Amino acid sequence: MIDIEWPFATHMDFRGQKMAERLFQVIIVFFGLIGFLVGYMMQQFSMTIYSVLFGVLVSAFLTIPPWPIYRNNPVEWQKPIDSKKDANGNKNNSSNKSTPKDTRKAKPKKDQ
Amino acid sequence: MHSFLSRANTLFAFTITVLAVLTTGVFISTFFEEYRGTVSIGAVRPIVKHMTDFSANRKKNDLGVLQLTLDMDLNPLFDWNVKQLFLYLVAEYVTPANTLNQVVLWDKIVRRGEEARLTFHEIATKYYFWDDGEHLRSNNVTLSLNWNIISNAGRLMHVRANGSTSFVFPDQYITSRTASPKPTGQQ
Numbered sequence: 001m002i003d004i005e006w007p008f009a010t011h012m013d014f015r016g017q018k019m020a021e022r023l024f025q026v027i028i029v030f031f032g033l034i035g036f037l038v039g040y041m042m043q044q045f046s047m048t049i050y051s052v053l054f055g056v057l058v059s060a061f062l063t064i065p066p067w068p069i070y071r072n073n074p075v076e077w078q079k080p081i082d083s084k085k086d087a088n089g090n091k092n093n094s095s096n097k098s099t100p101k102d103t104r105k106a107k108p109k110k111d112q
Numbered sequence: 113m114h115s116f117l118s119r120a121n122t123l124f125a126f127t128i129t130v131l132a133v134l135t136t137g138v139f140i141s142t143f144f145e146e147y148r149g150t151v152s153i154g155a156v157r158p159i160v161k162h163m164t165d166f167s168a169n170r171k172k173n174d175l176g177v178l179q180l181t182l183d184m185d186l187n188p189l190f191d192w193n194v195k196q197l198f199l200y201l202v203a204e205y206v207t208p209a210n211t212l213n214q215v216v217l218w219d220k221i222v223r224r225g226e227e228a229r230l231t232f233h234e235i236a237t238k239y240y241f242w243d244d245g246e247h248l249r250s251n252n253v254t255l256s257l258n259w260n261i262i263s264n265a266g267r268l269m270h271v272r273a274n275g276s277t278s279f280v281f282p283d284q285y286i287t288s289r290t291a292s293p294k295p296t297g298q299q
Contacts (some may be wrong), residue, residue, distance in 0.1 A: 011114060024123055032130045036137055043192040045264055048134055056127050064119050 009066065024059035031055025054106025138271035139265040142193040147271045149189060151257045153201070154181035155279040156234050159286045160248045165240075174248035176203075176281060179234040180218060184257065184273070186228040196223040198260040205254065206245035215241055216256070250283040 012020060079100025158178040165173050186197060200219040207213060217237040222228060241248075256276035261269045 010116065017114065020119065021122065025126060028123075028127060028130050032134055036134055039138075039192055040141065043190075045138055045192045048138070049131070052127065052131060052134065057121065060120075064116060066116075080203060089136065 009071070012066055012070035013073050013075055015073035018072055020063040024063045027059045027062070028052065028055045030056075115131065118291055129271065135265045138193050139263075142191055142263070145191060147189050147192075147194075147259070147261050147269060148215070149184070149186065149259075149271075150274040151184035152275055153255050153257060153277045155179075155253075155255055155277060156181055158253075158279055159282050160281050160284075162246065162285045168242070172246070174243040174246050176243065176248050176253075177237075177286075178241070178279075179236060180232060180255075181234055182218075182230065182232040182257070184230050186222060186230070186259075188295060189259070190228065193263045193266055194224060194261055195264055196221060196262045198252055198262065199257060200260070201255060201257050203241060203253050203255050205251050206246075207243065207245060207251065209245045209247065213244065215239075216229050217241060248281050249285070250281060252280050254278045 014107075031051050031054060035048035035055075039045050039048035040053060156179040158176060161175040161177060162172050163172060163175050165175075180201065182201075186199075187196060198219065198221055201217050203213075203215045205213050205230055215240055218235075219238065220230075222230070255278070256275055257273045259271055259273065261271065262265075
């Protein structure tokens with residue numbers, strides 16, 4: 001159930017994840033406060049709950065599906081080193097998950 | 113936040129936290145509420161019988177029989193933290209055998225949204241008024257209505273309403289030849 005191959009891209013990059021999390025936190029807290037005030041005015045706690053659930057619905061729609069706006073800052077992977085250099089260089093490079101600001105160059109190869 | 117499930121999970125956990133905080137807010141907003149009220153109670157035609165209580169030991173005890181007239185408006189009690197009220201009518205009196213006797217004669221559950229302005233005219237008591245002994249004749253009995261507040265989030269409070277009445281039982285038993293209404297027992 002966990003690893004399903006969807007026919008479309010389902011990832012968000014890190015900036016997108018941060019944006020999504022902040023977005024649903026703000027939405028749910030906002031609807032929670034509105035619901036608290038409305039519930040207090042009407043003296044009906046069910047209004048508060050409905051308001052929060054509505055906020056959850058809106059947040060779920062906005063943050064659970066992987067919309068393209070969450071993919072605007074893709075991770076910049078380093079280019080693979082030429083295979084003519086020794087195999088050490090390749091292995092080192094492909095395991096580097098660099099952030100977009102990362103400017104680390106390839107490690108110097110060992111002396112033969 | 114890297115897959116559907118982890119996003120849904122984070123969203124759900126945050127929602128539960130927000131709901132818990134809001135519920136605490138509701139609790140705090142009604143913490144100092146006292147839930148007092150006034151009712152009018154009337155005891156109609158009290159009589160005393162001397163009979164065997166077959167559900168207890170076989171000796172004869174005093175049985176009080178009376179009708180109740182009640183009038184109350186409970187709408188002010190239902191704020192947003194009250195789910196339902198449990199009303200109960202208590203008869204209190206003193207006997208040589210016990211310093212304080214309390215007998216529940218009638219109760220009712222009133223849920224939020226149901227009719228809260230209740231009037232009952234000369235209804236029979238819901239439960240039997242057995243005395244633990246034979247001391248009901250000429251006894252001064254106080255009837256008072258209490259309610260138990262069942263809240264969404266908060267304490268369970270027992271509150272006695274203003275407006276209790278007293279009456280005195282007659283000083284003679286009613287013999288079985290006299291016609292008199294009997295309690296209905298548990299509904």
